[in-house]
Amino acid sequence: MPIQNIRMLAVADMNMLQAEIYELAFALLGALGYAGIVMLASAAVRSNVLALLLSLAVIYAPLKLINYCPLILQKALELIPLVGSSMDIFRTNTFHILGHYLWSPYLLISVPVLIGILCIPFAVKGWIRRLRV
Numbered sequence: 635m636p637i638q639n640i641r642m643l644a645v646a647d648m649n650m651l652q653a654e655i656y657e658l659a660f661a662l663l664g665a666l667g668y669a670g671i672v673m674l675a676s677a678a679v680r681s682n683v684l685a686l687l688l689s690l691a692v693i694y695a696p697l698k699l700i701n702y703c704p705l706i707l708q709k710a711l712e713l714i715p716l717v718g719s720s721m722d723i724f725r726t727n728t729f730h731i732l733g734h735y736l737w738s739p740y741l742l743i744s745v746p747v748l749i750g751i752l753c754i755p756f757a758v759k760g761w762i763r764r765l766r767v
Contacts, residue, residue, distance in 0.1 A: 670750025
């Protein structure tokens with residue numbers, strides 16, 4: 635069944651099975667991005683409790699602040715792994731990047747993974763520095 639039968643304003647040219655697969659991909663790729671952030675937090679601090687608090691603050695602080703921020707900052711905060719919503723496939727939100735309009739579900743599954751990948755080299759350097767001492 636096409637998504638438009640459920641919500642008339644949905645812009646996705648998907649059926650419900652494809653939307654469910656997108657939702658699972660969103661959760662998996664968000665978890666991979668979040669794992670990179672957690673690795674960076676654990677390499678940056680020596681205390682396990684502080685690393686746990688920092689990694690939880692990455693998710694919960696933006697969720698609490700997102701309603702009090704301007705729209706541009708809200709859209710940027712949604713790109714943090716596991717902060718955005720997979721229900722964005724039903725919306726018409728776009729990002730204007732380098733003169734191009736990108737539909738937000740494409741960015742919501744690609745940017746968290748890129749954030750996680752960018753955190754890994756810094757986490758490795760932090761662990762190496764800790765092992766040398």
